[in-house]
Amino acid sequence: KENIRQRLNMRDFFDSLRSSGIHTGGPSSISQSDRTAFANQLDRLLRRSNRNR
Incomplete structure (x- = not known):
């Protein structure tokens, strides 16, 4: 359960960064x-x- 909580906290943190206009990176497009x-x-x-067949 702790692992899930950590993942949710990170998701929420990065979501708040993105919504504030900070580019958080990620994989390049295909x-x-x-x-x-x-x-x-x-x-x-x-x-x-x-x-x-």
């Missing part, structure tokens, strides 16, 4: 090449899955 690579891999997996 690039077009990453998006294309993901879509291609998903397409390959789906085609392979359909062949096995």
Whole structure:
């Protein structure tokens, strides 16, 4: 329960920072090449899955 409380406190803290206009960082957005690579891999997996039916 303590771990959950800590996570909620951190979430609330960062939420208050963001709402005050402070940039808290985070992961960079997904690039077009990453998006294309993901879509291609998903397409390959789906085609392979359909062949096995």
